[in-house]
Amino acid sequence: MIITIGGLAGTGTTTLAEVLSEKLDVPYISAGFIFREMAAEKGMSVLEFSEFAEGNDDIDKEIDKRQAEKAKSSDNLIIEGRLSAYFVDNADLRIWLMTPFDVRSQRISQREEKSVEVAKDEIIIREKSEALRYMEIHNIDINNMEIYDIIINTDSFDPQSISEIIIQTLKVI
Template sequence: MIITLGGLAGTGTSTTAELLSEKLNIPFISAGSVFREMAAEKGMSVLEFSEFAEGNDDIDKEIDRRQALKAKQAENLIVEGRLSAYFVDNADLKLWLVTPFDVRSKRIAERESKTVEVAKSEINIREKSEALRYMEIHNIDISNMEIYDLIINSGTFDPESLSEIIIQTLKVI
């Protein structure tokens, strides 16, 4: 079973992937874990590698390529990342989490110890930048939801309920 799980910042993709991994006894990888792996290969800290990656489209492409390769080589895997569904073509289920902007902002503010206003501003800047990058690098419109099998509002459900919805969905596919 190959599952992709995407969503914008603050939607709970990491929490959901970890919980699903535990409940289904399926390993998971994230774009962040692949990024950290690549930094280690270069002998760099994550911060150093982040600076190195700025303006280097090949880093983004390599993260996507590695996630797709790991999914192709796996029998069971949860692949968490904003663009995972576009590159993991052997996915049995492609999920996208949505959450109201105010809820995401509050979650990020709490997680990163900042005010909600600062979080909102940073989210807006980051998401505009990412949307442009995804279009320029991959010709992907991140707002197009047609690729997903299931879209869930993670602002409505706690992580436990969310994981149960996904598990129940897996029983019918």
């Protein structure tokens, strides 16, 4: 079983991947794991590699390619990443998490120890930039939800409840 989990910053994708991984006894990977793996391969820190990756579309493409390859070589895997659903052809279930902007801002504010206003400003800038990159690099409209099998508002449920929704969904597919 291959599951992809996507969502904008602050929606809880990593938390859900961790909870589902434990409940289903299925390993998970994230785009962030692959990014760190690539940094290590280049002998760079994550910060150095992040600076190197800026403006380098090949890094994004390689992350996407590696996610797809890892999924193809696995029978059971959870792949967490904003665009994973688009690149993992053999996904059995594609999940998108959404959460109101103010809730995401609050979560990021707490996680990154910054004011809510700063978090809001950064989210707006980041998401505009990412949406543009996704369209330019992959011709993907991040706001198009047609590819997803299930969309869950993570403000309505805690991670345990969300994992149960997904486990019940898996029983009927």
